[in-house]
Amino acid sequence: MPKLILCLLLCLTSLASLAQTDTALEAHVMKLSEELRCLVCQNQSIAESQAELAQDLRRQVREMLAAGKSDDEVRSFMVERYGDFVLYEPPVKRSTLLLWLGPAVLLLGALGAFLWRLRSRRQEQAEVPDAAALEKARALLAEQDTKG
């Protein structure tokens, strides 16, 4: 009888650990899948999409991870077949340079234009008032002086 209980306990613990590796693997699959674009519904990752292709690709990711492949191996597997487009974060290279630097260039350009504009405005304000206005101001000041 104690043997039977022991056996049952062992079975249970092994089942539990099996379930645990399953959930860990599944979490890993989903985390990696979130980085991969579904090509059928291009604004979803294959983690979110229920398209058939996304399900197949999740299966592919699961099998590769279960077989002990690294995240990078899975990523390059996908890129070899579907191109950089499959990655939500495309690698920096010549063809993607504009994509990566474009926003910074635009921001710097806008900042530059803004500063340039501020400077020219300050110069306008600093300009000396014309002679007639100056004369008028002097007259006013003189008037004040005589009163005071």
Next chain:
Amino acid sequence: MKAKALIPLALFVGLVALLGIGLTLKPREIPSPLIDKPAPAFNLPQLLQPDARLSLPDMQGKVWLLNVWASWCVACREEHPVLVQFAKQNVLPIIGLNYKDKRPDALNWLKEGGDPYTLSIVDADGRVGIDYGVYGVPETFLIDRNGRIRYKHIGPVTPEALEKELMPRIKELQGA
């Protein structure tokens, strides 16, 4: 001062031009990284004779088309008659990759619309499809004598696509 007033207009025109170019792009057509690379290997059962198989080396020495199709694919309906017509000219072998389909449905499709394929092979679980980077059916690959993918057509093959994109490349490859 006058030149300055034109700046907003110039910006607007520029924006419109950019958006206009954007409209002519086809974001659904993703360039394949497989172009000019060796075609991925496969070894699949044939649709009409499930006991027989076809593998990539069997096509060595031939310029051929691999056409991915399925009976559930709506756009294939548009493409099918074009392929049937094209097959009559006997220009090159057309291998059908029956992608994630049910055998009775696939057989029925060929019975109803005609069979343009030299033969069709069955990719029931879509694994070969993944190797070829298939993400939408129909897709058509042009493969050269050395087993390299030379061109990929995404979407249904239309008479125009056949004439302007595929035929010149086929002729060039067959001539070489």
